Amino acid sequence: MSAATTDHLPAPTIVDLSVPALRARLPDALGVYVAAMAYPRGTENHRAPMWTEHTTRPGWRAVAAVQPDEYGRVDLGSAPILAVAYGYRGAPHQWWHQQVHAGMRRCGWSEPATRDLLTDYFELTELHVHPAAQGRGLGSMLLTRLLQDRPERSVLLSTPEVAAEDNRAWRLYRRTGFSDVIRHFVFAGDNRPFAVLGRSLPL
Secondary structure, eight states: OOOOOOTTSOOOEEEEEOHHHHHHTHHHHHHHHHHHHTOOTTHHHHHHHHHHHHTTSTTOEEEEEEOOOTTSOOOTTTSOEEEEEEEEEOOTTSHHHHHHHHHHHHTTOOHHHHHHHTSSEEEEEEEEEOGGGTTSSHHHHHHHHHHTTOOSSEEEEEEEOOGGGOSHHHHHHHHTTOEEEEEEEOOTTOOSOEEEEEEESOO
8 A cells, every 4th residue: 555645636535434444454554553653564463453452442433534546436445545543432441541540640630630531531542644645634634533523521642752742743733722631651561751632522
């Protein structure tokens, strides 16, 4: 799958992905993830089971930006995937929830305030745009589509810390109203610092 942009093709189309659709296109979706995060090849093999398991969680939803053919047609089975995003309803038994709960408490959040924030939220688990397709507003379109009509009270996400918040992901999140929940947090099993950001819903 090539995500290279071509001027003669129609603009990318944002589509909802069903569970069968994402599972059928999982290698392509993970290819976008690996490219966007600059991970080494082979990372997708370790992430595939996790992404598959996530499709079984309550409230799961996924969207993608795909490239129509020259006639504007979209075949979800073969259209190049340029960007992908998904998430689901957060719950206390989930690893990410437990990590964030512990991190909030260590950062000075009271237990009542922590529980209140983590009672009713959508976890924005992944949002990635292939480097060749960045700068076209696809991240913003995915975010808007993914969070449309969500029943949860808020949305939370984690993103790697970068100097001066100077990358496209940070600019997107700040532009859409995400504020700090935790900064410079290290998740178990990963030595990189992350920020946990959140905002109320609807977007």
